[in-house]
Amino acid sequence: MSASYQHVGPDLSLPDGVATALLDEEGVVLRWSRTAVDMLDRTAAEVCGKPVGYLLADGSAGCRAGHGKVVMPAAGRAVLRHRSGGVVEVDFRALPLEACTEIFVLAVPSGSVTTSEQDSALGRALLAQDRIGVGIHDMDLKLVRTNITPGMFPSAALPLGGRPADVMSPPHAALRRVLETGVPLIGHEQPMRSPQVPGRQECVSLSAVRLEDAQGNPTGVAVLYTDAEEERRSRRRLEVFHQAARIGGSLDVNQTAQDLAHVLVPALGDLAWVDLAEAVLLGDEPPKILGGYLNLRRVAVAAGSAPYPATLLQPGAAIPRIPEGAHLRRYQRGEAVIIDRETMRNILRDDPEAFRLLTPKDGHSSLWAPMFARGLVLGNVAMWRTERPEPFDEDDAALLAELASRAAISVDNARRYTRERRVAVALQQRLLPRATTDTPAAQTAGFYLPAGGGAEIGGDWFDVIPLPSLRTAFVVGDVVGHGLHATATMGRLRTAVQTLADLELEPTELLTRLDGLVARLSAEAAPEHRDSVGATCLYAVYDPIDCRCTLASAGHPPPVLLRTDGTTHVLKVSPGPPLGVGAMPFETTTVDLEPGSVLALYTDGLTTRDSQDPDVALRHLSDRLPAYYLPERSLDGTGHALLADADDPPPRDDIALLLARTRALPAEAVAAWEFPADPAIVADAREAAMRQLAAWGLEETAFTTELVVSELVTNAVRYGGGPIGLRLIRDEVLVCEVTDSSNTQPRLRRARTTDEGGRGLFMVAQLTTRWGSRYGQTGKTIWAEQPLEAPDIGQLADLPQNTPV
Structure with missing residues (x-):
């Protein structure tokens, strides 16, 4: 029979039954079953009486004639003609009948027998x-x-x-x-x-x-x-690493360690902890020598269904030393180590207390892995199984080792950030002045609040600078940007302000010179950073004698004044351009302040958190200030209350705040005279000063004061012009001021032996604690301060005497 096969048309339906036929010895069809009729769509009348070859598509089907008989194979495959013109491939079996010459033929569609055989083969294959x-x-x-x-x-x-x-x-x-x-x-x-x-x-x-x-x-x-164990392990690894993606989301060392512990429990174990070297917690590098003692401290713990046992080492506690051994050496080589309970007992056999602190009561299997990053051993991570009966295996060890390695990078990043932030905070604290001051001019309290809840250090600063003649300068500034760069720039600007303030410049002149400095700093910066070098600044000078405050602003928000009656007022300060812009003048604003008034100077971080509208933000600050300033509350308490309100939520920008409560010097503490520019008035000036010292009960300072007044007035008459003013100010020190109409700069020099003059300012410098000069719109003022103590007569006797006028 032919092995070829052609599918029947789509309207043909092949039955699943067995077709039968009865052939005589010559191959003529004698009988034709109903199933055969359905199979070929040929009736018994059509088929019976015809030779079987009539039904074969290839005309042979393996049949052959011999001595008038048809010879058929016992079994085989044949291709039969269907009435539709198609073909049907069948598997057949020919069975000769006993006691007669007929042949009984059974045929089924090809594949029926094969399917049964395949079913049997499938069963045998599966069972094998x-x-x-x-x-x-x-x-x-x-x-x-x-x-x-x-x-x-x-x-x-x-x-x-x-x-x-x-x-x-x-x-x-x-x-x-x-x-x-x-x-x-x-x-x-x-x-x-x-x-x-x-x-x-x-x-x-x-x-x-x-x-x-x-x-x-x-x-x-x-x-x-x-x-499914391998598939389950792969899926567990993927799930664990998916959860581990949250490790490193914080730049806090402790939080990073806690995130790692929470990933491990309950994914891999029932208990977990993370121990880090003390140096890491401080931001420093741990020892690089493998095997050296790290002074570990427990940082993070995690437990599954039950609370973390109180019998184990708690967070913050130091880790006891573990004796040397094979397990420890493997661990020190960077391998994860599986240790069961009995092995742990043997390792710590000489230290039962350490065994109790490091072994859970029901713990039967533990897994330890070191945390390496950039060649540094930062600490270790450990897990215990207490509820799960199966012990840890090598797959668990490999997974923990990889997790510990990844987490170590995040811990080291957090450590390095901690170090950088510690340096920035230390620099910021060193660069800022004392938080509180108490001078004859004012009581002050200063505050600094970093951005982001302490995560970001910036360039905001405040300062309180004592000036001659009992005056005080208040400064607040804001450098562009954050980080060490902004902090370093702030330090340079603060130093510059102090230096310029010591020259007793007017606020506008001081800001003009500071503007030039910022422009130079910008020019020195790298091209990509030049646009980020800038600052705003407010500089104010308060004089407690006339209770007058002079201010100038370089792009800085105006201060808020809290009056003694509890009302607030935003001072109208003409804002000049920010420092570094240049080409624009600064303007001076002068206001009279009542003694006991509170002046609030701040950076924009205090107001921009409330509203992006500056006017709305200022009104909010003006409303809050009286509420927080209570008679029984100090300036320090007021400032902390204001910043506590500003710290929720953490500010986006750092904040500097300076509160100053003004004072007034009593009128009887100041005495002033005016004289013409005549050499004869030197004696009158000395006499007036002596009378005033006697009225104040300061006769012990008369000798020094008489010399100072004589020298300064003599120089004013000789080198300056009239009128000549003399003013004595008494407080913690005695200040002597002499004013003339000249702008000549006084200079201190050492006179030669043969010189008849030139010793006046040298004597003043030796007799007083400090001296200097400042310039007004017309003329200058030379001042000198001396402590209210009796002078050393022996020292005065050694001073060179000036030539009498």
């Missing part, structure tokens, strides 16, 4: 597998046939006659549903416990179908088992 387990269960789910052997899966094999409940947890509910509903179970992940190894569980992938007889009645369940 050593990677796929097959179990046939009866209606009671009793195992009646299986290929599963004890070595096929890590868990033990279910013996014949056993039930799934013997090895499955939970029991066989899933298989019972398959038997009752007929709905297949596909890829069900099922834990399997081992009777031979108590507490051991392995995971298998289970698929099940219901078995039925020819009538469709259930007869049992067929179950396929495959090892």
